[in-house]
Amino acid sequence: MNERKLHVLLTAQRLFVEKGFNSTSVQDIIEEAHISKGTFYNYFTSKNECLMAILEFAYEESRIRRRELLIGQRKDDKMILAEQILIRMHINRERNLLPIYEAVFYSGDEELRQFVTSYHFEELNWMSARLIDVYGEEARPYTLECAMIILGMIKQLNHFWNAHSAESMDINKLVHFAIRRVDAIIFDMIRHNDTLLGPDMQAVVRSAITPPIDVKVQLIQKLQCFRQALLKEKRSEGLEYADYLLNELQQPKPKQHIIEAVARSFRELFSKEGPHTLHANEIANLLWQYIDSEAIKK
Numbered sequence: 001m002n003e004r005k006l007h008v009l010l011t012a013q014r015l016f017v018e019k020g021f022n023s024t025s026v027q028d029i030i031e032e033a034h035i036s037k038g039t040f041y042n043y044f045t046s047k048n049e050c051l052m053a054i055l056e057f058a059y060e061e062s063r064i065r066r067r068e069l070l071i072g073q074r075k076d077d078k079m080i081l082a083e084q085i086l087i088r089m090h091i092n093r094e095r096n097l098l099p100i101y102e103a104v105f106y107s108g109d110e111e112l113r114q115f116v117t118s119y120h121f122e123e124l125n126w127m128s129a130r131l132i133d134v135y136g137e138e139a140r141p142y143t144l145e146c147a148m149i150i151l152g153m154i155k156q157l158n159h160f161w162n163a164h165s166a167e168s169m170d171i172n173k174l175v176h177f178a179i180r181r182v183d184a185i186i187f188d189m190i191r192h193n194d195t196l197l198g199p200d201m202q203a204v205v206r207s208a209i210t211p212p213i214d215v216k217v218q219l220i221q222k223l224q225c226f227r228q229a230l231l232k233e234k235r236s237e238g239l240e241y242a243d244y245l246l247n248e249l250q251q252p253k254p255k256q257h258i259i260e261a262v263a264r265s266f267r268e269l270f271s272k273e274g275p276h277t278l279h280a281n282e283i284a285n286l287l288w289q290y291i292d293s294e295a296i297k298k
Contacts, residue, residue, distance in 0.1 A: 003275035121208035
């Protein structure tokens with residue numbers, strides 16, 4: 001089922017880019033993907049939900065790859081932060097998602113706009129937290145505004161460049177430029193206790209953080225289902241990873257560093273588009289949530 005669902009997602013994504021979201025009908029997707037109407041609605045309740053699944057797949061991959069970059073690295077390394085920011089930009093380019101974001105923005109569809117806004121807030125919260133890692137706790141009151149400055153600078157400079165230059169923007173240089181500007185600003189903000197938004201406005205963005213779930217229970221359930229699917233196909237290598245993770249997670253004191261080492265290998269094994277890509281990505285995302293939640297408890 002996952003392979004067919006991924007095929008439908010990729011087909012819909014291509015049509016949304018080629019024809020535009022508003023001009024693409026569910027029937028267009030059904031015909032292009034060579035599926036029945038029942039199959040489409042088994043996966044998605046609407047065209048909107050299909051588009052949200054496309055974006056969620058990209059967001060999920062960004063979360064995983066960003067977290068993998070931190071393996072064995074210092075959290076206060078600005079170079080690592082820059083690489084993490086670039087991951088989202090690379091994925092947007094690789095999957096040609098920018099036209100889809102534009103379509104959502106101009107669609108006037110409140111459901112879609114709220115969906116995209118929630119992930120924009122997630123991005124701000126993620127970057128704010130990473131800036132605290134880089135600049136320390138004293139920077140906490142100012143990092144959300146600095147996250148907005150970085151994202152705003154990247155967006156506006158990129159937009160201007162694309163409108164007035166025949167050459168492609170070097171996004172690596174762009175991201176490092178934005179980080180250097182915030183590097184010059186944030187210490188002055190700390191020194192002068194200078195913040196514009198204040199705690200009430202910041203709370204609007206902070207409130208978008210999803211309440212914690214029992215990640216471990218959900219992770220074990222997903223891995224058990226995944227294991228059953230692999231058993232049917234007799235995939236020994238995938239089974240070894242699933243069995244190891246299940247065994248380790250059910251220990252009284254799971255070894256976090258070992259789970260961290262296995263998480264990336266597990267995800268990469270199923271990274272090519274295939275029958276288990278969506279499921280493996282979902283599990284990898286939960287694995288990193290679990291690792292980070294356990295680190296906070298310590």
